[in-house]
Amino acid sequence: MYAMSRFNRRVILLAGLLVPWTGQAAPWNTLGRAITADEIADWNIDVRPDGVGLPKGRGSVAEGQIIYDAQCAACHGTFGDSPQFVALAGGIGSLKTSTPQRTVGSKLNYATTLWDYINRAMPFNNSKSLAPNEVYAVVAYVLNLNGIVSADAVLDEISLPQVKMPNRDGFTLAHGMRSVHGKPDVHNVACMRNCAQEVKISAEIPPDFTQQMYGDIRAQFRQFTLQDQGAAPSPSTAAGAASAPELLKANGCGVCHGRDQGIVGPAFTDISKRYAAVADASAKLTAKIREGGSGVWGTAIMPPQSQISDVALATILNWIKSGAPSE
């Protein structure tokens, strides 16, 4: 009754607002280490709409154009209008039309976001490479491309947060998706019988579109479930004729014979050497393999290998004849 858990004590302390800080001692509080603001400085790059986080610096539209033309225009277009990548300029007032364009000028509510993003993520292939003055300059130039600041504008940490973006009031938090407890905006009912009176297909993929864009879409399904595909290619036929090392593996030869090392039986390279000068080597080896035997290399017994096909045997013998190469 009187022995409160640490959790309960914390709840009571919080409820009374006697101690604003959480974080009672926990056994794992020794993990990690304290870090100072100076140490974090190079990582602490986020910028807020009120300008908190902006470093000291300044840049002009004219300076920005030079950097932009060299480092940005290739993707975003000379006038920030390339449709290939995210368009930077234009589209102001288009958001409520049937062809909305989402650009810096039309969509952003705060110019600080542009600074934050260029600073952390651009240029695409060399992010975090621009100095603060360069970022201010590029931001000034892109805002100028949108007609938001004049051609002689100079932006710094004081003036940037004061730039009024055209879409400043374009966002709403009046929806139910901010929280797990929010109220949905679209409602359906779980009707079970005689629900839709008339069912008509309103949209479908145009003929040939799938083939043109995706090729044979059936190749994206598990092949053995497509029964009219006929026989699946076997791995060996799919990859051409099997090589001798593959055949040795498939027939379990490697259990007793290494390529260049004997295991139970001799190494293939040793067999190759021994039979190099033997006149009827092929016949002798075929007999050994097919019928088995012992004595040539010691007392270990070679079991008969009747399962090997004639084709496979010929491939293996040729390989032995050519010195049992590793490739």
Add this chain to the structure above:
Amino acid sequence: MQEQSLRPGRVIAASENKLSPQYEERRRLLGGIVGTAAALFGVRATAADKAVQRLAVPPWSKQLGKPVASQPYGLPSHYESNIIRRINPGLTTTSESSVAFTPLQNLFGIITPNGLHFERNHNGLPEVDPYRHRLVVHGLAKQSKIYTMEDILRFPSVSRVHFLECGANSAMEWAAVAAPTVQYTHGMLSCAEYTGVPLSTLLDDVGYDAKRAKFILAEGADAAGLTRTLPIEMALDDVLVVYGQNGEMLRPENGYPVRLIVPGVQGVSSVKWLRRIKIGDQPWHTREETIHYTDLMPDGSSRQYTYIQEAKSVITSPSGGQQLMDKGGYYQITGLAWSGRGRIKRVDVSTDGGRNWRPTRLQEPIMPKSLTRFRCDWSWDGAPTLLQSRCIDDTGYVQPTIRQLREVRGTHSIYHNNGIQTWQVTDSGDVRDVQV
């Protein structure tokens, strides 16, 4: 009536018993000299067969198999080599700022294999060195701290199964149908058992300022330095700082060595390659929460901070691009349902374009903010038809139709399309993406 033809418990016919009509015809003409696949497995005798075909004993029953650990890190059978993530042709300008979709049509159960988890990167896939990676938690806190990966793995941990869905999943379908398979319509969706430290543990560890802290900012260590704002209530609720995925470390493409998982919330908030958590008192309005990942309404306003993925379901088999090989006959309808607000309570299926519905069987376990697998039996009568699924979550919310969504949100909102998916089955057994 159709259901009476079902014989529960019988062995599902193997493929040789499901030869296409053309193949059957060829076999008949050949008088029993059949193709290799059929010969290999034998063919059930029919009137056309002259003699009983005996089952052949396949080579793998006679040959010594490969040694153990032939593949020290296991890979799927090479027969499964086409079961892969895919990018949607033409969707993105670069493949660094792009997305690879999960092949939902090929998967079973609810867990996405790690190699098939969908992948969305904004400035390419970084190769993060876990020895040098650090996580900083700072801002409105008593003591800002920096953690090594060793520190993070030593904290008290939990494992939870959650779905992860990109807010833009099914985005291509807002205005019209555009994608042929469920991989492209719904494949920015995966589900895994994630292991990590509750974010609340780390916020407590730095002594976050409970009075002034209203939001946190999560930031990635990739070249995008992707940043997202989360309300502090959400951060303290069930958010995890994750390093484990399905029993092993995260894959690089899913945030190795550490990421955020914000359950039930659009994927972009689950910041990968997490390097920094900042505690603040205002939202940041970052690029990925203003220009992108905001939902444009018909009046030109944009809904901002649309975190929650509302209840949604889709039939994964039969699904678009699939071919039903038997004209008529038994097919299991199966698919996935999920809700960012909690558990799935029920999934109904319609096999007549939404005129009539029936409940399906839900596979246990049914977990909050996780995928749930549903199944039901279907005897196709061979006539063209339309298949749909509709889920209900434990708040009572019913998955809407695409028409209902459009009435409120128009066709330009890009994000959060959780409409009912319709698959058309043609009389030749082709399955196609359509809208009704």
